[in-house]
Amino acid sequence: MTMVLAICVAVTFGVSIYLMLGRELKGIAMGVFLLGHAANLSIIAMSGSPILHTHGAEASRAPATLEPISEHLDEQRHPLMTGVNIKQPPVLEHHEPMTDPLATIVDPLPQALILTAIVISFGVMAFLLTLLVVTSRRTHTLAIAELAQEPAPEPDGGPAQA
Amino acid sequence: MSSSILRTAMGLIFPLTLLFAVYMALKGHNQPGGGFIGGLIAAVALVMVRMSHGRDVMASVMPFHPRLLIAGGLAMAGVTGVVPLLFGHPLLTSRAPYVHLLGEAIHVPTALFFDLGVLMVVVGVAAGMIFRLGGEVDPA
Amino acid sequence: MASEWIVLFAVLAPVAFGLLTLWLPRGWIEPRMVLATAGPAIAFAMLLNTAIDNRSALQAQHDYAEAQASHNDHAHGDEHDNSHAAEDASGHHGHADSPADHHSESVHADADAPAPPTTGVLPWMPSLNINIAFLTDGLGLFFGLLVSGIGTLIMLYARGYFGRAGPTSADDLYRFYPTLGFFTTAMLGVVLADYTLLTLLFWEMTSISSFLLIGWDRYDKKAVKLAMQAFFTTGLGGMGLFGGVLVFGNATGYWRWSEMLTHSDELTAQLQHVGEHPQLLWAFVLMFIGAGTKSAQFPFHYWLPGAMAAPTPVSAFLHSATMVKAGVFLVGRLFPVFAALELFPLVIIPLGAVTMLYGGVVALQQHDLKRIFAFTTVSQLGLLMAMYGVGAIDYHGQPAIDYDVTQIANHALYKAPLFIAAGAIGHVLSRDITQLNGAFYKHPAICGTMMAAALGLAALPGTISFQAKELFLYGVYHGIEAGNVVLWIVLVMTVLTAVCNVAICVRVWTTLLGLPGGMREEHGEPDHGHHHEHAHEHGLLAHLIWLPGALIVSLQFVGGVFPKLAWSRMLGLFEQPATAHNYFASHYGGLPNLTELSIGTPLICSAIAIVLGVIVGLAKPLRGSIGDFADRIYPAMYWLSVTGGGRCFRLIQTGNLKHYLLFVLGALLLGFTWAVQVDLADNDGGMLAALSSDTAGNLFEYWPGILLGLIVCLTAVLIPMTEVRIVRVLFLGACGFAVVGLYLVYQAPDLALTQLMFEIISVILFVIVLRLLPREKLHTIKLGNKAWRLVLSCVVGGVFGWMTLIAASTDRSATNPGKYPLGKTMAQHSYGNKDGLDTAMAGADGPELRGGGGTNVVNVILVDFRGFDTLGEITVLGIAAMGVWSMMPHRRRRDGRTAKPNNTEQPGVTA
Known part of the structure; x- marks a missing residue:
């Protein structure tokens, strides 16, 4: 699963860079947008694959847990992926503190970080769109080459000519 | 887009969506949901009204300035964070006391108020952006 | 010994009363003056009271020590109580850890080296080592009294000065008094604060108020630029002082001046082997940069003559008597400890001597009275610096200086009157000395004040200035006698400076009296001073404008004629107790009488200086106008930092997004190569291992993810393959919805919900906005351009994918077993213990069991564990909304009625 995600990250990241290298602000805005997706996907990859391997390399690394995984095996079917055992969403089922919660649920921290990131990118997106509108109203163009020719403001407040 | 079917349906859908948003925010502490999600759902409701009823409906849907919501939400979250300081706890310490309401013991974490503040801010921000980007007339 | 509240009140009184004047109606000018004057006057009274208290407490302590020494058996009740009270009040800086001086000439030096008289501490920011406490030792109190005393008189003088039209009209006093009060408070804070960082805080406040006052005439661009120049320079020094204080605090752990003084022996020992403690050297150098720029030492003196753009009350107060002395004060503070540093005299003496001579010579060339006095101020500041350097030379067994207060006081006592008189005469006639020939007969009081003060400048016998200069010459001469032959140069430079000062005095006298040698308009073309423009204000206060100056300058003569009185009643009270075994105090009882001076090299030097000075003052050829070449320094610095820096930045900040991206991506690639190396070195196989474990399962089984x-x-x-923009947005949305699905596969329902809503809103907003944007012109894109974009994006995308694999497959629990994964701890504490939070919060179970009280771990992390982060995030969101709100032009409501949905006219979204 990590491999799939890595490929997705590679593609979205590449496309967003391609868009951002373009010559038009709208494309650049879309690139920034897509970049958010790429970053979020790469962060969620850090939580590790949700699929529980009962055999192979992953199983040997998984620590012995007190939680009876096997009892819940039936419930641990993903609605889409019926064929595999899979970790649960990070919602606790009971109130007792668990010794190793991450054996049964996925790592919640990357999810929290991404949630923050999504909401922030909401603000960023709106801000970016506003900038687009304001820029196009003031300069009547969104092409980078034309915008770059706008004169830069001169700094003020030089030394006194004594 | 401004079909009459959608407009009629929005009369029902809009309040229900808002209700759903609040529900999602309230149950967020124990189930998937939370202030951000609730706020965004409410924002989607606003966007839907904007889509169905066209421009200039926002002022009647939301007769006050969205920055009131932002300020209120920030204040709510901030106050929730600061109150523990008065009792000598670190900033944003939460408690989850049981509140007896109608004979039921309901678990009310103080973080809930924080989450509601978040919801208000998100709704305010989204509404403000829809107002401006959608070319609405400023509310009072 | 004094209560911290009293000193705090004294420090804050000027600004508090200054602000109070803002409540008075604009027209009430005289009540405003009275109220504003009350601030520094009250501060003066309270500080004087503190000084007397300190004195009596010290005296009691001293008496007690003597009494104990002589009558060990008898208990002297009164004195005992007194001294105990004094000891208790003086804080807990025990005398035990400051061993007696090695060099014990006099009795009271070794008996009980008194702890610095600090006040109590009001905690402010203890974790940052900034608290409110004051050090009311002699130096601090002397400066405090100087500042508040002269401040009181300047407040009165300002009323007389502010009478014209323009920026110094009487009406403008309403903003002048608070600003001046702000400065007075800042300066009192600098000299009295005990915590080093608190001193720094006030130090910067003096820079700010100086900036405000130099640029008083807000519409005069030159004045504003000169204010910038002064602010820039002193701000630079402030940075130095900040660095020095931090380095010193970190190296020694002392964040209070009193601690520094109490542990002076230990520090002195370290400074004598400074090679092993390089931080102390750096601390000194950095702090001295602050002192040197503030006190206008060469080559940073240029700001001080520039600061003369300020109204004259400001020049008299800030730029001659008090603020420019802050650097001298700082050196005086550091002196008891850092004089042990070998570098101390080596840096300070040459710098001070050069500043001294340079200022004197340039002053001779000036015509504007204020500029003349400004350069003599520079000269005098150089002398004060050099004085500390000379005092540090080890010729009496221990670095000692006992005439610094005298020297500083004497300068303030003639320079402030000079400025006051210069401002007054500029009011009624002109500030150009060539136009003042015979002015004495028109304005005897003002000119008389100036002439009397000029005597002090020339250090003629009869003024306290003479004694002070004599003591300095003695100091230098004793250094020579002790074998420091190089000091001959300093002696010669001092004499030359004195020649310049005497010459200026002679010029002032001859010109004002209209004598033959006086300055006249020689260029034929008079300098158009502003005296032609402004109407004079008539009235009692305007006629008494010279009075504050005359009051101050009279002290010069009292001190000069009755030096013993001045010493015992005034100056001697403030000399540093550490220098009780000093030379002059024991030889001359502080200040020598004129009759006590023996004929020797110092006296001969003074005589030579006076004779030569009279000659130079009368000589015509030496009245050229050589400019101050240091005027170029600030423009050069400004050019370097702004224009030059801007050009350098232009190399990086091209304004072209592509170049920025190239920089960022280049850095990314560099980081990646490093990451790959680490990966290959740490986990053998690296991402290949991840690949193998990932494909171990049945590939087909998780088809939804794929x-x-x-x-x-x-x-x-x-x-990027479509050109139709609406289709592009739809693809963007589709991509986002697929990401939602991936979140579901990754068992993140919260994320999926949020992302879903976000996608809906953003796609709709995008579509709305697209309508507002111009259609893109179809560019003919070069194939090569497209190709390199493609290559770059492929490389970067691949790199990022690879990094994801590495990061996801690295098992950090092996390297950080306790900390990783963080999510585990958070999941464990998400709910807390069995009974919820109530018991855990009681603190009985310790912080480990403290939980968030919720089962949705992601939400608990957001609103509880990382709640502060979320608070910041929603703040950012609000700011972004404000940005959208303020940037986006809005449609105006038509004739104020509430807008109603009107679908027939407004078709809504039809993109």
Whole structure:
């Protein structure tokens, strides 16, 4: 699963860079947008694959847990992926503190970080769109080459000519 | 887009969506949901009204300035964070006391108020952006 | 010994009363003056009271020590109580850890080296080592009294000065008094604060108020630029002082001046082997940069003559008597400890001597009275610095200086009157000395004040200035006698400076009296001073404008004629107790009488200086106008920092997004190569291991993930391949929805919900906004351009994918077993213990069991564990909304009625 995600990250990241290298602000805005997706996907990859391997390399690394995984095996079917055992969403089922919660649920921290990131990118997106509108109203163009020719403001407040 | 079917349906859908948003925010502490999600759902409701009823409906849907919501939400979250300081706890310490309401013991974490503040801010921000980007007339 | 509240009140009184004047109606000018004057006057009274208290406490302590020494058996009740009270009040800086001086000439030096008289501490920011406490030792109190005393008189003088039209009209006093009060408070804070960082805080406040006052005439561009120049320079020094204080505090752990003084022996020992403690050297150098720029030492003196753009009350107060002395004060503070540093005299003496001579010579060339006095101020500041350097030379067994207060006081006592008189005469006649020939007969009081003060400048016998200069010459001469032959140069430079000062005095006298040698208009073309423009204000206060100056300068003569009185009643009270075994105090009882001076090299030097000075003052050829070449320094610095720096930045900040991206991506690639190396070195196989474990299961079994990944990739790739913008947005949305699916596969329902809503809103907003944007012109894109974009994006995308694999497959629990994964701890504490939070919060179970009280771990992290982060985030969101709100032009409501939905006219979204 990590491999799939890595490929997705590679593609979205590449496309967003391609868009951002373009010559038009709208494309650049879309690139920034897509970049958010790429970053979020790469962060969620850090939580590790949700699929529980009962055999192979992953199983040997998984620590012995007190939680009876096997009892819940039936419930641990993903609605889409019926064929595999899979970790649960990070919602606790009971109130007792668990010794190793991450054996049964996925790592919640990357999810929290991404949630923050999504909401922030909401603000960023709106801000970016506003900038687009304001820029196009003031300069009547969104092409980078034309915008770059706008004169830069001169700094003020030089030394006194004594 | 401004079909009459959608407009009629929005009369029902809009309040229900808002209700759903609040529900999602309230149950967020124990189930998937939370202030951000609730706020965004409410924002989607606003966007839907904007889509169905066209421009200039926002002022009647939301007769006050969205920055009131932002300020209120920030204040709510901030106050929730600061109150523990008065009792000598670190900033944003939460408690989850049981509140007896109608004979039921309901678990009310103080973080809930924080989450509601978040919801208000998100709704305010989204509404403000829809107002401006959608070319609405400023509310009072 | 004094209560911290009293000193705090004294420090804050000027600004508090200054602000109070803002409540008075604009027209009430005289009440405003009275109220504003009350601030520094009250501060003066309270500080004087503190000084007397300190004195009596010290005396009691001293008496007690003597009494104990002589009558060990008898208990002297009164004195005992007194001294105990004094000891208790003086804080807990025990005398035990400051061993007696090695060099014990006099009785009271070794008996009980008194702890610095600090006040109590009001905690402010203890973790940052900034608290409110004051050090009311002699030096601090002397400066405090100087500042508040002269401040009181300047407040009165300002009333007389502010009478014209323009920026110094009487009406403008309403903003002048608070600003001046602000400065007075800042300066009192600098000299009295005990915590080093608190001193720094006030130090910067003096820079700010100086900036405000130099640029008083807000519409005069030159004045504003000169204010910038002064602010820039002293701000630079402030940075130095900040660095020095931090380095010193970190190296020694002392964040209070009193601690520094109490542990002077230990520090002195370290400074004598400074090679092993390089931080102390750096601390000194950095702090001295602050002192040197503030006190206008060469080559940073240029700001002080520039600061003469300020109204004259400001020049008299800030730029001659008090603020420019802050650097001298700082050196005086550091002196008891850092004089042990070998570098101390080596840096300070040459710098001070050069400043001294340079200022004197340039002053001779000036015509504007204020500029003349400004350069003599520079000269005098150089002398004060050099004085500390000379005092540090080890010729009496221990670095000692006992005439610094005298020297500083004497300068303030003639320079402030000079400025006051210069401002007054500029009011009624002109500030150009060539136009003042015979002015004495028109304005005897003002000119008389100036002439009397000029005597002090020339250090003629009869003024306290003479004694002070004599003591300095003695100091230098004793250094020579002790074998420091190089000091001959300093002696010669001092004499030359004195020649310049005497010459200026002679010029002032001859010109004002209209004598033959006086300055006249020689250029034929008079300098158009502003005296032609302004009407004079008539009235009692305007006629008494010279009075504050005359009051101050009279002290010069009292001190000069009755030096013993001045010493015992005034100056001697403030000399540093550490220098009780000093030379002059024991030889001359502080200040020598004129009759006590024996004929020797110092006296001969003074005589030579006076004779030569009279000659130079009368000589015509030496009245050229050589400019101050240091005027170029600030423009050069400004050019370097702004224009030059801007040009350098232009190399990086091209304004072209592509170049920025190239920089960022280049850095990314560099980081990646490093990451790969680490990966290959740490986990053998690195990402290959991850690949093998990942494909170990049945590939077909998690087809949904693979399918969604395919959709993400496909839609993403399709975005740049379409030219129709609405289709692009749809692909963007589709990509986002596929990402939602991937979140579901990754068991993140919260994320999926949020992302879903976000996608809906953003796609709709995008579509709305697209309508407002111009259609893109179809560019003919060069194939080569497209190719390198493609290559770059492929490389970067691949790199990022690889990094994801590495990061996801690295098992950090092996390297950080306790900390990783963080999510584990958070999941464990998400709910807390069995009974919820109530018991855990009681603190009985310790912080480990403290929980968030919720089962949705992601939400608990957001609103509880990382709640502060979320608070910041929603703040950012609000700011972003404000940005949108303020930037986006809005449609105006038509004739104020509430807008109603009107679908027939407004078709809504039809994109």
